[in-house]
Amino acid sequence: MNEINENDNSIYEVGFHLLPTIDESNILAESLNIKSIIEENSGVVISEDVPKMISLAYDISKTVDSKTQKFSKAYFGCVKFETDPSKIADIKTKG
Numbered sequence: 197m198n199e200i201n202e203n204d205n206s207i208y209e210v211g212f213h214l215l216p217t218i219d220e221s222n223i224l225a226e227s228l229n230i231k232s233i234i235e236e237n238s239g240v241v242i243s244e245d246v247p248k249m250i251s252l253a254y255d256i257s258k259t260v261d262s263k264t265q266k267f268s269k270a271y272f273g274c275v276k277f278e279t280d281p282s283k284i285a286d287i288k289t290k291g
C-alpha cells in the first residue's frame with residue numbers, strides 16, 4: 197500500500213515597496229534578494245510580480261541617511277510562495 201503524506205506547507209504572498217530613490221537598474225536585484233531570503237528558508241516561489249513604480253494612496257515616511265523623507269511613489273512588487281509555516285518567522289526577520 198502507498199501511504200499518503202499530507203503536505204504541511206502553506207501558500208503565502210508578500211507584497212513589498214522599494215524606495216523610488218533606488219536606481220531602476222537595481223530594482224531586479226532587490227527583488228531577487230527577497231526571493232533568495234524565501235528560498236534560503238525552504239520556500240518555493242510559485243509566482244512573482246516584478247516591481248513597478250506606482251503612486252501611493254498616501255505618503256510614507258522613511259529615514260534614509262539619518263534624514264526622514266516622505267515619498268508619494270514607490271516600486272511595488274509581490275512574491276507568492278509555499279513553505280512550512282514554522283519558517284515564516286525566519287523569513288520575516290531576515291526580510
